[in-house]
Amino acid sequence: MILYTLRCSHDHHFEQWFSNSAEYDSMKAEGGLACPECGDKDVAKAIMAPNVKGAPAAAPAPAPAACTPGGCGMCQFAGQH
């Protein structure tokens, strides 16, 4: 399931669950999406990340650019930079 934040042409925001992105596309194509505040069917996905499970964790910090001017033979990042 994907929770999308949708936005109508009057700048109303609302949330709706979909099985997948294809269901959103088909409902929009059939006019099945409407703003609960004004009934406007001109709705689009608001710009935000979809709320999906299993999002990847933040990438680990990269190795520092360099250790000392003499080299980094003893450094834990030896060979990485």
Ligand SMILES: [Zn+2]
């Ligand atoms: Zn609206």
